Amino acid sequence: MSKRFINLLLLLSIALVPSCTKTDTISYPPTRKADQVDDYFGTKVADPYRWLEDDRSAETAKWVESQNKVTFGYLGRIHFREALRKHLLEIHNYPRYSSPMRAGEYYFFSKNDGLQNQSVWYVQKGLDGQPEVFIDPNQLSPDGTIRIGLSGFSGDKKHVAISRREAGSDWSEIRVMEIASKRELPDRIQWVKFSGAAWQGDGFFYSGYDRPAQGRELTAKNEFQKVRYHRLGDPQERDQIIYQDQEHPLRYFRLDVTEDEAYSFLTVSQGTSGNELYWKDLRKKGASFEPLIQGFDFDSSAIDAADGRFLVHTNVDAPNFKVVSIDPRKTSRKDWRTVIPEQTEVLDWATTAGGQLFCGYLKHANSRIYQYDLDGKPVREIRLPALGSAGGFRGWRDDRVLFYSFASYTYPPAIYRYEVASGNSDVFHRSEVKFRPEDYEVKQVFYESKDKTRVPMFVVHKKGLVLNGMNPCYLTAYGGFNISMQPSFNPALIVLLENGCVFAEPNLRGGGEYGETWHKAGMLENKQNVFDDFIAAAEYLIREQYTSRERLGIAGASNGGLLVGAAMTQRPDLFKVALPAVGVMDMLRFHKFTVGWGWVVEYGSSDSDKGFKALYAYSPLHNIRDGVAYPATLATTADHDDRVVPAHSFKFIATLQEKHKGPNPVLIRIETRSGHGASNVTKNIEITADVYSFFLHNVGAKVRY
Numbered sequence: 001m002s003k004r005f006i007n008l009l010l011l012l013s014i015a016l017v018p019s020c021t022k023t024d025t026i027s028y029p030p031t032r033k034a035d036q037v038d039d040y041f042g043t044k045v046a047d048p049y050r051w052l053e054d055d056r057s058a059e060t061a062k063w064v065e066s067q068n069k070v071t072f073g074y075l076g077r078i079h080f081r082e083a084l085r086k087h088l089l090e091i092h093n094y095p096r097y098s099s100p101m102r103a104g105e106y107y108f109f110s111k112n113d114g115l116q117n118q119s120v121w122y123v124q125k126g127l128d129g130q131p132e133v134f135i136d137p138n139q140l141s142p143d144g145t146i147r148i149g150l151s152g153f154s155g156d157k158k159h160v161a162i163s164r165r166e167a168g169s170d171w172s173e174i175r176v177m178e179i180a181s182k183r184e185l186p187d188r189i190q191w192v193k194f195s196g197a198a199w200q201g202d203g204f205f206y207s208g209y210d211r212p213a214q215g216r217e218l219t220a221k222n223e224f225q226k227v228r229y230h231r232l233g234d235p236q237e238r239d240q241i242i243y244q245d246q247e248h249p250l251r252y253f254r255l256d257v258t259e260d261e262a263y264s265f266l267t268v269s270q271g272t273s274g275n276e277l278y279w280k281d282l283r284k285k286g287a288s289f290e291p292l293i294q295g296f297d298f299d300s301s302a303i304d305a306a307d308g309r310f311l312v313h314t315n316v317d318a319p320n321f322k323v324v325s326i327d328p329r330k331t332s333r334k335d336w337r338t339v340i341p342e343q344t345e346v347l348d349w350a351t352t353a354g355g356q357l358f359c360g361y362l363k364h365a366n367s368r369i370y371q372y373d374l375d376g377k378p379v380r381e382i383r384l385p386a387l388g389s390a391g392g393f394r395g396w397r398d399d400r401v402l403f404y405s406f407a408s409y410t411y412p413p414a415i416y417r418y419e420v421a422s423g424n425s426d427v428f429h430r431s432e433v434k435f436r437p438e439d440y441e442v443k444q445v446f447y448e449s450k451d452k453t454r455v456p457m458f459v460v461h462k463k464g465l466v467l468n469g470m471n472p473c474y475l476t477a478y479g480g481f482n483i484s485m486q487p488s489f490n491p492a493l494i495v496l497l498e499n500g501c502v503f504a505e506p507n508l509r510g511g512g513e514y515g516e517t518w519h520k521a522g523m524l525e526n527k528q529n530v531f532d533d534f535i536a537a538a539e540y541l542i543r544e545q546y547t548s549r550e551r552l553g554i555a556g557a558s559n560g561g562l563l564v565g566a567a568m569t570q571r572p573d574l575f576k577v578a579l580p581a582v583g584v585m586d587m588l589r590f591h592k593f594t595v596g597w598g599w600v601v602e603y604g605s606s607d608s609d610k611g612f613k614a615l616y617a618y619s620p621l622h623n624i625r626d627g628v629a630y631p632a633t634l635a636t637t638a639d640h641d642d643r644v645v646p647a648h649s650f651k652f653i654a655t656l657q658e659k660h661k662g663p664n665p666v667l668i669r670i671e672t673r674s675g676h677g678a679s680n681v682t683k684n685i686e687i688t689a690d691v692y693s694f695f696l697h698n699v700g701a702k703v704r705y
Helices: 003-013 058-076 081-092 493-500 513-519 526-541 559-570 596-603 609-618 647-659 682-698
Strands: 039-041 043-046 102-104 106-112 122-123 132-135 146-153 157-164 172-178 189-192 196-198 203-208 226-231 238-241 253-255 263-269 275-281 290-293 300-306 309-312 322-326 337-340 344-353 356-363 364-370 378-382 389-392 401-408 411-419 425-430 441-450 453-463 473-476 502-506 552-557 575-582 630-637 665-670
Touching: 058 647, 058 665, 058 682, 081 493, 081 596, 081 682, 106 502, 146 196, 189 203, 196 253, 203 253, 226 253, 238 253, 275 300, 290 300, 290 309, 290 502, 300 344, 309 344, 322 344, 337 356, 364 389, 425 559, 441 526, 453 493, 453 526, 473 526, 493 502, 493 682, 502 526, 526 552, 526 559, 526 609, 552 682, 559 575, 575 682, 630 647, 630 682, 647 665
Parallel strands: 473 502, 473 552, 552 575, 575 630, 630 665
Antiparallel strands: 039 043, 102 106, 106 122, 122 132, 146 157, 157 172, 172 189, 196 203, 203 226, 226 238, 253 263, 263 275, 275 290, 300 309, 309 322, 322 337, 344 356, 356 364, 364 378, 389 401, 401 411, 411 425, 441 453, 453 502
């Protein structure tokens, strides 16, 4: 949001006036209703709180201040909240590392000592060298909300492009550092979003937008993305446009360059799924982009180029994905050569390093990793220590040692060193967290959804749990955008487990756990399947006596926030607590802000009659009914969320406070200088402490602090 909004938010001191909507313990601030009605193909839809979409107005700032005052007043009365926050600080206070990545004679890695707001980037010569600070983001802003990522190394490994994001916004600025001297160059590339830096020669390619209108940086629709080339030392104004499409303003473009800088691959997409793939011979002056795979019905990504052919990971005629080799002079599908055929398990990713091909499969959402030669001949399976998630195996062609990471719900992240030739793995670094994994158990169960589809779910709890229906349960999921929810380690989960909670995470349709067929079964007109899967998970947990309606809370973020909003409005009787975070709540207008248009391929659009009917049927904002008792609700959002703009949550909670009846609190917590995710460790812990306190308090948990 604008500086004006933030200043008003921080400075306004507002006396709350009596509300017309009350519960037994809370008076909500009044929210003005405007006479705004839209006509969607003959259906009149009221939108009385549209004025909350204006995040620059003093009235919106006053509303936010009022809502936060009520929310923090409520949270402040939870007696164990501060003790829980302090315990979260203790649990998070352990060193965390990223996997090393090599650039010539140097290795880079990030490290967080425990409670640093941002991880620090280190560099060392060789694996046995002395680590030195390369860049410390914590020194760049007083509140520690500037995040730094490494976006790409130059071919000679003398320079690295870094991305700099502030206050949680998706906007990034690319800068360049000289590796040997750790000196930052004067180059500044602004208004970049969802882009890396692909080096060629003495510069790099990147994807960015024109400067948005002043004051609309965090809400205006992002259109006409362009691929540009930046030469070191030039001002951004001189950057050459490499690719643009003036006829299709709502498309993403990403350009990647092969390690030898001989070829570039251009990925063109109309949204979050489906893309076209083009290539260019960078050795030929004046060469143009040539089609490799056209049409937006499938997902394809270039892996590498070898012997004049391109390795491609694709789901063309293979819903579970495969790897093919394509001759750029003969791109017809009949001329493709299959390197890794489609399997019954989904091929989640594929990458080359050390002259080998590494493939990551999912078996019921758990990782399986295999090594092949570049012709697809099997070399070995890389054995993992338990059920969980593994990733990595990225590097250069001449690498002999690679790194990968592994984690699970009760298995803190470990980084392994892997020898490409022998297949030997050994622990390079293991996180030491203050808890006893052996006290807990992780299991995977399967249950039937409404239409009898078999859905997997991970369940985590203390060993010896008594199934008597009295256990608090925290049910969370995502269910969309082909994203697979795999076992991962979150130190905050320890707080729930220590206090006798059951943690449950189902793999809903809409995700990528079982390939594109599973994804399509939960998108567009099939989106209701996702909500049915989630509701069936809750019913299973109650039926098997893991928990009860009075002990069950549901949580989700972004598309998962939509999931929570839809579930609680469809089945308000089923849950005690609802925790929608940065949720997509207004399904009729999501595509009008920032990059929301990119989700139309997943959700559909209210601009069409068919799309409107499907979206209106489940849109959380539009399905809140007057006089219904809804679960205790704490919606969370942030002022710098320019992916799912906070207006979604603003309008949802205003409507909920207007129509909800009953004693359950329905509140919103709005963070400042934060975005779609917490912008630093401190904010993450504070938000988590408040959300967990709200949940545990409202399900009547016996908190040990």
